[in-house]
Amino acid sequence: MLDLSRIRAISLDLDDTLWPVLPTLKAAEAAQHAFLLDHAPATAALLQDAAEAQRIRQSVRDDFVHLSHDMTHFRQQFIRRALQQSGGDEALVEAVFAQFFAARNRVTWFAEVEDALAWLSSRYPLVAVSNGNAQLDLVGLSPWFVASTSAREVGVAKPDRRIFAAASARAGIDLPAFLHVGDDAELDVQGALACGMQAAWVQRQELDHHQRSEAGQALRWPLSSPPPQALVRNLTELCGLLGRPAP
Known part of the structure; x- marks a missing residue:
């Protein structure tokens, strides 16, 4: 379960988290x-x-x-x-x-992304953390982010601690105060948890390589390692866990 009192910033993966890659x-x-x-x-x-x-x-x-x-x-x-x-x-x-x-860099965001990022960014600094080479300004999402970091810039890729540390430094907020959001169980979730961050695993039902579950059924953490604090199907569910009232 998420410890909301700890969260002072949110880092987000890009590919297959905010748009289908x-x-x-x-x-x-x-x-x-x-x-x-x-x-x-x-x-x-x-x-x-x-x-x-x-x-x-x-x-x-x-x-x-x-x-x-x-x-x-x-x-x-x-x-x-x-x-x-x-x-x-x-x-x-x-x-x-x-x-x-x-x-x-011509991407089509998932349907709820713009609305969710607007809500999240009004409450937390958002930082992009990506192993890919998409650029926030080119994809049109930079207004909601205070910073971004990529494997190319840092010289290492997730799950290496150094790319998360770079995100922390750019936001000026310690790693334990971050919630990291991403779709890859190993690169995003295990990498973030190993840094002392909280993590949310996003499994979009429209992506064939993501875990499918029937409506009302919980997602299942697939690894033997401890699960993250949140397992969600999209950013709308994440916003709900962070306190956004249901429409």
Whole structure:
């Protein structure tokens, strides 16, 4: 159960917590492909081969293990390697990435997100904590947040304590006074609990990879570790636990 008296700030994951990430990434891949068709058709053809694209992805992961937390670096190197292997012009890397990145930041928030963030931000400082490379100002959510931190900026990814500590420092509030909200049981919840934060696990019923439960049935914590203080299906449920009256 949440200890409301402890909460002085809230940190939130982004992908699959505030918007569905899979359709966003598919759209970003499509934008990348369209640009390559016009400017490097051989590269576009190469990446249409799923096995070849996976081989390139894995080669980038293998060669840059020390930068596995940096999704921007990964995408840029993936594009570079695809251009190299198809005889394309490496000078196109930045332009191709710009197409991908612009689409990656065109997201569709879950239905209740704007209303919930408005209510939450009127009561607590909100800080974004993400392993991805979406940017609050580009996705349109920056008005509700006082700060953000990402794996790329900090140099480590969740569940590493240092990314949560960076969020704490940017808000000027100690970690034990934070409630962290996210959809990943290990990266978000276990990472936050290990830092002495409280945590809320969000399992949206519209996402196939989230835990499904019938109406009225409680969500089940899937790990052997202690569960978080809250298990919710969306931010509306979270707001209710934090004291927002039912409509």
